[in-house]
Amino acid sequence: MSALILALTAGAVVGLALGALGGGGSVLAVPALIYLLDFTPAAATTAGLIIVTATSLTALYAHARTGNVHWKAGALFAAAGLLPAAAAGALSARLPQPVLTGAFAAVAGLAAVDMLRPGQARGRASAVRPAKAAGIGAGLGALTGLLGVGGGFLTVPALVTVLATEMQAAVGTSLLVISANSLASLATRGATTAGIDWALVAPFTGAAILGAWDGRRLAAKAGGTRLRRTFALALLTVAALMLIDALT
Numbered sequence: 001m002s003a004l005i006l007a008l009t010a011g012a013v014v015g016l017a018l019g020a021l022g023g024g025g026s027v028l029a030v031p032a033l034i035y036l037l038d039f040t041p042a043a044a045t046t047a048g049l050i051i052v053t054a055t056s057l058t059a060l061y062a063h064a065r066t067g068n069v070h071w072k073a074g075a076l077f078a079a080a081g082l083l084p085a086a087a088a089g090a091l092s093a094r095l096p097q098p099v100l101t102g103a104f105a106a107v108a109g110l111a112a113v114d115m116l117r118p119g120q121a122r123g124r125a126s127a128v129r130p131a132k133a134a135g136i137g138a139g140l141g142a143l144t145g146l147l148g149v150g151g152g153f154l155t156v157p158a159l160v161t162v163l164a165t166e167m168q169a170a171v172g173t174s175l176l177v178i179s180a181n182s183l184a185s186l187a188t189r190g191a192t193t194a195g196i197d198w199a200l201v202a203p204f205t206g207a208a209i210l211g212a213w214d215g216r217r218l219a220a221k222a223g224g225t226r227l228r229r230t231f232a233l234a235l236l237t238v239a240a241l242m243l244i245d246a247l248t
Contacts, residue, residue: 011207019215081141088145
């Protein structure tokens with residue numbers, strides 16, 4: 001299978017995940033770039049941010065049109081994460097590749113476990129706590145900057161439990177947070193753009209954007225729970241393979 005076809009296929013899967021679930025796609029994008037398209041971990045995390053930023057903005061527009069974005073709540077999370085995302089983005093280029101791979105494997109495993117949890121286990125809405133929200137937002141920003149992941153798999157449940165956001169609106173609002181954090185991180189990653197193959201990143205991004213448009217409709221037809229479980233199983237496999245790679 002040619003690299004172009006692999007890029008298009010992986011991009012479509014990433015877009016579907018972001019559009020349907022508000023997260024998870026970026027955790028698949030980086031390993032796809034590394035193991036399918038032969039990117040280095042540093043270049044893959046930067047390319048992943050480019051792909052996730054473009055796709056998240058597209059999906060955000062679609063959710064905003066239907067009123068599924070809480071702008072104030074998203075701005076609170078995003079504002080807290082901007083500086084940590086930028087700082088972690090600068091740090092990422094200095095870390096050894098096995099460290100990045102191992103850290104990413106841990107995050108992918110965490111994302112998979114979270115997706116496998118029943119909806120009831122994600123917690124009931126609680127009173128809004130600005131300080132707690134800011135702390136979580138800062139942590140999400142650092143995660144985005146360091147590993148090139150949007151953090152939507154953590155943002156969605158955080159919005160539900162900390163800011164009392166309904167699930168559907170949390171998915172849309174998480175895309176605002178992802179977009180802001182990804183842009184902040186990209187601003188400090190100029191040194192890692194040299195290893196990016198734009199001939200593959202461009203079609204990957206285009207397929208992801210198209211997939212994001214169909215993500216919401218796919219969620220309505222297949223059901224959010226079934227989709228989360230499918231992506232979770234894929235992530236568990238990815239996490240195991242990356243962990244083995246980091247340790248060998």
